Amino acid sequence: MIATRTIQLPKLAVQADKLGPFRFERMAGKVLLTADSGEWHFLSEDDFAVFLKGELVAGHPEYEGLAAKGFIRAELNPWDLAAKVRRKRYYVDYGPHLHVMITTLRCNQGCKYCHASRTDMDRVDTDMSPEVVKHAVEMAFQSTNPYICFEYTGGEPTVNMDAIKLSVEYSRELNKKHGKIVDHSVVTNMTWMTEENAEWLMDNGVLVCTSLDGPKDLHNWNRTWVKQEANFPKGLEPADHNAYDQVLHWIRYFNRRYVERGRDPGLWHVDALMTTTRKTMENWKDLVDLYVDLGLRNLKIRPLNPYGFATKTWRVIGYTMEEYLDFYAEVLDYILELNQQGVQIQEGTAAVFLKKMLTPDDPNYVDLRNPIGSGTGQIAYNFDGRVFPSDEGRMLAGMGSDFFQLGELGKSSYRDLVGHPTVRALVMASLLDGLPACHTCWNMPYCGVRPINNYMESGDLFAQRPNTPKCKEHMGIARLLFERIANDTDGKIEAVFRRWTINRSRDEDAA
């Protein structure tokens, strides 16, 4: 039986020729307006109606704020907006800065969500050869970006420490000619670390990032360390065959040695990452407390990615994006509560969004920018010399599809790689200004879509954005942050958020 009903819609009056460009969304009982420049303004529902009618004029308490941000046509300065947009999206003028080197696929652990298509420790054929290392470094230096960062990952990258050493030393040699600003960063599970390697990494200014998923039971459950002799570094006592204990030992070791070397601990310290599994959601408070206890100042909450083993173990470790966002909100609010008590810790994903929302700049985080950084902000060099637009493209190749391969070191030129049709397609599929629904979305100035994730999940680089987990995640997190700002009557939350947007340069500590 079919019933027919009628909806009375509220009156709508729009005097568009009085308005500047804006996008909008209702949240926290208010209306949020956002601009291409990243600036934003909250209005009450009543003021929004007046604004739409073009009747919000000089003398109104909201007028000056709206006018300064380009929302009032009569006061709009297109040159000012152009300068702001250019500053916000400066990265489109530069080539890739992040150069990911997969030094080996060998890994001594077998994490339940492993994204990295690992191999066992006897598979030395998956080590990056010195020739490939040199080719990769030479390619990275051809980037038009004056800043480049080498990120060593794997497998467990320190298993092929020789490749890391060669890359650092060879890049130092090449940089005498190029004069770029060069960083090196290793992403290690810390269970293959030795004092010799640790000291070498510190001697050579290689930043260290590790994985710490939470308290002992959780970390060891997520990050399986199979009891086989080949998985343990020589000399490690059986009593120490515990991944969690090893991570804590080495975090403390590095952080102590940085201080002993006279480094500013605010700038030189081990960074840690976590990956959320279903088990994490039961232990979120312990996770935050652990990071605080260890003196880690950045806790970056990350969801599972649809790559590698995670696709097979999803039934056990997976969750819906709605469940993830509920978990994220609990962690965020707890971290905010700790900040109010004077504890210095930030949530890393929020910090990326907040830099976009609260400053005139952009953090150029390659996975959350417009367009995405794949091929234009980063390049990944596989152990065998194959080149991909990002580590995700390489992971997909590890699962059997070389769809995103751009070329091969020693055969492809820099122009072949960055001008590859695949890179162009990735740009087009992630340029929010031209994507239906994204181009009118209030979150566009702060968002970024992930075409390779889309391809993994739907077989389509573009995908239907509302159906993608990343759309829900990014919109959900941005909404949480704006809601907290909207409800921040005494300005204390915004003060904390602004502190999270401050990045100090390690140049300050050049000792």
Next chain:
Amino acid sequence: MSDADSGELQELTYATDGTRVSFTVSEDLYPRDAVYGAAYLFVDRCFVYLSRPGDDQVEVRLKPKPDGAIQDLDVLAGEFANELLNQVIRIRVGESTAQIREYYMAKAFFADANQTSIDALLAELDQEELEEDPLEISVPWEEEG
């Protein structure tokens, strides 16, 4: 200005059989892009079917997906109606500000200091070519030797 933004009260009728809702939307009242834009935002929660029952009319049928995210069809209908209004605002503002956006985006990415410096460099080279031509490159072949 269309009726949708004239300030008059609007009525929107929908039909439901308990499993889905359907609207027949007049393009005289709501631009087609507004209908498409609103419908697109529901693809995560509903199966969306569009058809053309008559001239200048679009029928939108929303059938909730079986994940149980939508329990109340009347709420769904209300959300779609509100989104239709939001889309009308977005389209009106988008059309009215299109030229301004194109101008400042072009200015931001294609026409600032870099362009000026290239123009200046080319002008400088032109000037040098006129002033100095030791190889007499500017001399036409016909006039040589």
